[in-house]
Amino acid sequence: MAYPRSHTVPPATTGFYLCTSRCVRRAWLCGRDPLTGLSFNHRRAWIEHRLIELADIFAIDLFGFAVMSNHYHAVLKTDPLRVQSWSDSTVAERWLRLFPVKDEQLRARTLTAITHDEARLSELRERLASLSWFMKCINEPISRRSNREDGCTGRFWEGRFHASALLDEAAIATAMAYVDLNPVRAALVEDPAQAEHTALGRRLRAPDGDNLGLAPLESIGMTLQAYLALVQWTVRCERHRGGTLPPGVSRILHCTPQDWLTRLRLHRRHPRVHGALGAMRDFAHQMGQLWVKGCGQASAT
Numbered sequence: 001m002a003y004p005r006s007h008t009v010p011p012a013t014t015g016f017y018l019c020t021s022r023c024v025r026r027a028w029l030c031g032r033d034p035l036t037g038l039s040f041n042h043r044r045a046w047i048e049h050r051l052i053e054l055a056d057i058f059a060i061d062l063f064g065f066a067v068m069s070n071h072y073h074a075v076l077k078t079d080p081l082r083v084q085s086w087s088d089s090t091v092a093e094r095w096l097r098l099f100p101v102k103d104e105q106l107r108a109r110t111l112t113a114i115t116h117d118e119a120r121l122s123e124l125r126e127r128l129a130s131l132s133w134f135m136k137c138i139n140e141p142i143s144r145r146s147n148r149e150d151g152c153t154g155r156f157w158e159g160r161f162h163a164s165a166l167l168d169e170a171a172i173a174t175a176m177a178y179v180d181l182n183p184v185r186a187a188l189v190e191d192p193a194q195a196e197h198t199a200l201g202r203r204l205r206a207p208d209g210d211n212l213g214l215a216p217l218e219s220i221g222m223t224l225q226a227y228l229a230l231v232q233w234t235v236r237c238e239r240h241r242g243g244t245l246p247p248g249v250s251r252i253l254h255c256t257p258q259d260w261l262t263r264l265r266l267h268r269r270h271p272r273v274h275g276a277l278g279a280m281r282d283f284a285h286q287m288g289q290l291w292v293k294g295c296g297q298a299s300a301t
Helices: 042-055 080-084 088-098 104-115 118-127 131-150 169-180 199-205 224-240 257-269 277-286 295-299
Strands: 015-022 060-067 071-078 162-166
Touching (some): 015 131, 015 169, 042 060, 042 071, 042 131, 060 169, 071 131, 104 118, 169 199, 169 224, 169 257, 199 224
Antiparallel strands (some): 015 071, 015 162, 060 071
């Protein structure tokens, strides 16, 4: 059953989300087609660059991403209060970065028209903090560009992107690790640190003190070194089973190694909500429901 997006992403509310978009029919439209042998790996760089670009325009922070052959994941934080602090001219400039006007005179007139229209400004502020608009501004241009390259028309992505609400720090860390481990599970790399087109790989390649468009891990109480240790430990633990959590992350996770691995497995079922049982029940109550999918599994971890 499909739910209204507002059930998972309440409007004008700060929150963390794991978003996923899949190619139509789950075809390998961003990888190497096993039937034809044609390679579309270059499109993965298109998606990565677009994610970074939009994170600099929207009032939305990008914490994690992985671009695979037939889908991509992004861990995002919406911040509606930030957009309210932007000046009218900043809102107009950012909107025209999304939808550029090439003619300089027309661009100047458009900027003036937007800044003198209170209703339009209010609408654009809402859109610049909207998860749905963020995803639309990724998927639509990638679809158009890919269709032009293929000389065809029609859908490139499935109808809706999937969004899971992340209700606490443990859920955020789990979602990020799940995303960064995608290339390992797909047998593309042995070590997640070697992966391309992932947030972890981008962070590790960045110069010291530069997040290259990604939100700093320190804002969720982790360091890059601790997070890398956690992800690499997870790979070893899944292969050989057992071991203790690396130092520096148990304070955030509040769980045993087995619970951590169970939480990672839950992401493969794509529930609408991830978090502690109490937080999930509160979320369900706010949505006018008695429960949400995943409550049963949460009670066991």
